[in-house]
Amino acid sequence: xxxxKDQKSNIVAENRKARFHYxxxxxxxxxxxxxxxxxxxxxxxxxxxxxxxxxxxxxxxxLINSFVPEYLQANRFNHxxxxxxxxxxxxxxxxxxxxxxxxxxxxxVPLRIYFNDRGMAKLELAVARGxxxxxxxxxxxxxxxxxxxxxxxxxxxxx
Numbered sequence: 001x002x003x004x005k006d007q008k009s010n011i012v013a014e015n016r017k018a019r020f021h022y023x024x025x026x027x028x029x030x031x032x033x034x035x036x037x038x039x040x041x042x043x044x045x046x047x048x049x050x051x052x053x054x055x056x057x058x059x060x061x062x063l064i065n066s067f068v069p070e071y072l073q074a075n076r077f078n079h080x081x082x083x084x085x086x087x088x089x090x091x092x093x094x095x096x097x098x099x100x101x102x103x104x105x106x107x108x109v110p111l112r113i114y115f116n117d118r119g120m121a122k123l124e125l126a127v128a129r130g131x132x133x134x135x136x137x138x139x140x141x142x143x144x145x146x147x148x149x150x151x152x153x154x155x156x157x158x159x
Contacts, residue, residue: 010115013047013066018109020139022128025106028097030061031088032113032121035079037071042121044071047113054087054108054125056098061087063110063123087123100127 018024034042041047052066063085070078089097100106111124131139 012042012045012113012115012121013049014112015049015052015110017050018111018126018128020136021131022107022109022126023131023135024109024111024126024128025100026127027111028089028093028125030093030123030125032063032123033086033088034068034121037074037077037079038068038085039121040074041068041071041079042113043115049110049113052110054110056094056101056108059094061089061094061097061108061125063087066110066113087125089125097125097127105129 046069048067049063052063054061054063056062065082066085067081068079069081097108101108106127106129109126109128111126113121113123116122
């Protein structure tokens with residue numbers, strides 16, 4: 001229980017709309033290749049991955065369009081905020097991800113960036129399929145029903 005709480009407190013950036021826009025098939029943890037100023041900026045918790053995605057190019061997985069703001073104290077040694085970042089995954093995982101994207105029409109969506117218990121920056125990456133409008137409406141109905149169910153349960157306990 002304590003480990004899950006620590007995990008939540010170490011979240012740097014979260015793609016909250018990913019679960020609404022995509023049907024998540026599988027997730028995996030990947031390391032990030034970062035510069036020193038990027039790590040310091042991430043520790044401040046200012047990163048954004050809402051519009052980012054991952055792709056396989058040249059036998060490597062890359063995180064594209066993620067925003068890690070410049071670290072103000074770094075002066076001229078700063079990083080580029082929207083640069084492509086290499087993801088560290090095992091060869092078998094990389095091949096499985098690349099195959100799923102090409103074969104099944106899936107996409108690689110980052111769900112969150114966090115620091116693990118050893119202080120390493122990690123990215124939770126999902127293999128996902130985009131939802132169409134009826135699927136999104138179904139998700140909204142289900143969420144509203146769960147909310148209503150919680151209200152009813154709370155009322156029943158209060159009575």
